[in-house]
Amino acid sequence: MRVWAAIEVAIIIAATMFAIRGLTHAPSWTVDDAWIVARYADNLAEHGRLSWNLDGAAVEGFTSLSSTLVAALASLLHIAPVRALHALGVVALVLSGGLLFVLGRALRAPPPTAALVAAAHLTMAEHITHATSGLETEPFIALGLVVLIALARALRGPNASVLPLAIAAFVLTMTRPEGMAASVAALAAVAFSRRKDRGALRRAARASAAGFGVPMLVTLGWRYLTYRALVPNTFFAKQAGWNVAHLRDLATIANRHFVDLVVVGLACVLVRAVVRGRAPWLPQRERLVALVSAFSLGAVALVYARSEPVMDYAHRFAMHDLPWIDALCLIASTAAVRALRRVPAGTALALGALLALATASAVLRGMAELPNEMTRMAVYETSTAGLYRPMLDWILANTGPNATIAVFPDAGIIPYETRRPAIDFGRLNDAYLAREAHFPEDFVAYFFARDPDVLLVSQRDEGRLWDEAADEIVADPRFQERYTLVLRRDAPAERIALMLYARRTR
Amino acid sequence: MRALSLSLAGAVVLALACAAALDAMGATTVAFGVLGCCAAAALGAAQAMLWPALLLDRRVTSRRAVVGGVVAGTAAFALGRAPFGWLDLGAVAAGLPGELQLVVLPVVSALAVIAVWPIALRDMRRAMSATSRDERDEPR
Numbered sequence: 001m002r003v004w005a006a007i008e009v010a011i012i013i014a015a016t017m018f019a020i021r022g023l024t025h026a027p028s029w030t031v032d033d034a035w036i037v038a039r040y041a042d043n044l045a046e047h048g049r050l051s052w053n054l055d056g057a058a059v060e061g062f063t064s065l066s067s068t069l070v071a072a073l074a075s076l077l078h079i080a081p082v083r084a085l086h087a088l089g090v091v092a093l094v095l096s097g098g099l100l101f102v103l104g105r106a107l108r109a110p111p112p113t114a115a116l117v118a119a120a121h122l123t124m125a126e127h128i129t130h131a132t133s134g135l136e137t138e139p140f141i142a143l144g145l146v147v148l149i150a151l152a153r154a155l156r157g158p159n160a161s162v163l164p165l166a167i168a169a170f171v172l173t174m175t176r177p178e179g180m181a182a183s184v185a186a187l188a189a190v191a192f193s194r195r196k197d198r199g200a201l202r203r204a205a206r207a208s209a210a211g212f213g214v215p216m217l218v219t220l221g222w223r224y225l226t227y228r229a230l231v232p233n234t235f236f237a238k239q240a241g242w243n244v245a246h247l248r249d250l251a252t253i254a255n256r257h258f259v260d261l262v263v264v265g266l267a268c269v270l271v272r273a274v275v276r277g278r279a280p281w282l283p284q285r286e287r288l289v290a291l292v293s294a295f296s297l298g299a300v301a302l303v304y305a306r307s308e309p310v311m312d313y314a315h316r317f318a319m320h321d322l323p324w325i326d327a328l329c330l331i332a333s334t335a336a337v338r339a340l341r342r343v344p345a346g347t348a349l350a351l352g353a354l355l356a357l358a359t360a361s362a363v364l365r366g367m368a369e370l371p372n373e374m375t376r377m378a379v380y381e382t383s384t385a386g387l388y389r390p391m392l393d394w395i396l397a398n399t400g401p402n403a404t405i406a407v408f409p410d411a412g413i414i415p416y417e418t419r420r421p422a423i424d425f426g427r428l429n430d431a432y433l434a435r436e437a438h439f440p441e442d443f444v445a446y447f448f449a450r451d452p453d454v455l456l457v458s459q460r461d462e463g464r465l466w467d468e469a470a471d472e473i474v475a476d477p478r479f480q481e482r483y484t485l486v487l488r489r490d491a492p493a494e495r496i497a498l499m500l501y502a503r504r505t506r
Numbered sequence: 507m508r509a510l511s512l513s514l515a516g517a518v519v520l521a522l523a524c525a526a527a528l529d530a531m532g533a534t535t536v537a538f539g540v541l542g543c544c545a546a547a548a549l550g551a552a553q554a555m556l557w558p559a560l561l562l563d564r565r566v567t568s569r570r571a572v573v574g575g576v577v578a579g580t581a582a583f584a585l586g587r588a589p590f591g592w593l594d595l596g597a598v599a600a601g602l603p604g605e606l607q608l609v610v611l612p613v614v615s616a617l618a619v620i621a622v623w624p625i626a627l628r629d630m631r632r633a634m635s636a637t638s639r640d641e642r643d644e645p646r
Binding site: 259260263264267270271274275343347350351354358360361364368 | 573576577579580581583584585587588589
């Protein structure tokens, strides 16, 4: 047993080292939306106002409140907020192997079960992209694992503390609102496990209220009073009809990294059932963790199925499902390793070798994707530097500090670096456009009512701007009369272009 | 022993056919992957029981047959999907248009299954003739 425990630790360290090596070789890049978070953080740190612009109605155009607060703290300490966001992503990824190890221990998974899942998890090349992007993807994954660990510990018995689970659930929900599904399911699972012990149930309820319920109510109250909404503006901005993009990404990730392991695991359980004459039954703790994970997976999939997947690079939204997939895979592997102890040695050896093969397949597939991810980051950074830098220089040189910039749709680095008042026609940072403007003519009317000094607009295809509204604004006679094209930059490889229009006169 | 190994060989081939088919589909759909594996394991188990009974007129205990079939089917599944495994064939097929992939791999796999049958039949004849010889030579 000790040998297996040592092998488990060695595999997790090796997988973590693989991730660290990927991080050190990754090109320096920041996804445009991370600059949005940085703008909010700077506004909060320097002016005490958590909003996109310093004047006008406040808006919550970031998804992750916790990341924004960390970035604001960094800004207060004179550390660049984007650096803090990068650090959060990197630390979260490096810790995830250890978190899976702890989750394995909390679920009493026999070694080297946790190592199988950690190897499949950490060798996914997409992690390198997300850890260095500056967004909250990796912290959300790590916090999801923390919630599962706290849940497994809270399910140990009626006297186990629920407060760590409640606090972790609150932080998870503050990191991305989707965390609410897992949080509520986890706390409900604990309550269900204590349903026959009124004293333990009362203690769990008190801890849930103190660590999760009350802070959530305070946050929701603050959000409503400040922004007149119970969810971030990004929720309204991304609302769309049904789409299966997220489900497709989820299927790709599961198929590439986890299906082999789960299927071989189920075969081990089946063989054990045939040999012993009865099927094994999961202990209640594993059953409840599996149920919470399955529920979270389903709930998040449902939410994303009604959402427009903006900034969905490197299967980003499907990556948010990883904690729950990890947990399900860990439980399946645990059942498999336990089953192997109860079958004849030869069969156990063959099935054990197949488990190792399934893990190796996942690892190899993940490693094979690494060059693609490296290219993705490098191309993004080169393109954005080539597109945005000249625009930035022009705006800084030719407009005053109070000039209003309209962006269509990337609202990241240009508004951040120029520090000018900005209008986000990408809708994330504009409550009216996200909630009330439904037709292109609404966008046109809003544009001329706000009368910005500069319009920065992306071209998606040759002859077509970002969307119909952008096309209508630029084609409008008033625009032709008042604005002139001052700069255009092309990124032929991505078939996109960026155009800067400036108003001629007031 | 001969019956069991023959059964397992058949199971492997049939399960490989399933693995190939599911690899063509499972690249995009997890459900197909899982269903394909279940089919591979079930076919493996069924093969392990049916072949000896049909061809050799010998019986393998159902429990051993099911275990052998499941292990063989799972091995075929895991080996079939491994990046370095026999599904280099899959890599070749990956260059084909999507609709053709769905047809080519199962057809190739089916041909492979058919190719195994004569070997199995020959083995059966040998076994049967050996049995007859034993019976003939047996002292009366």
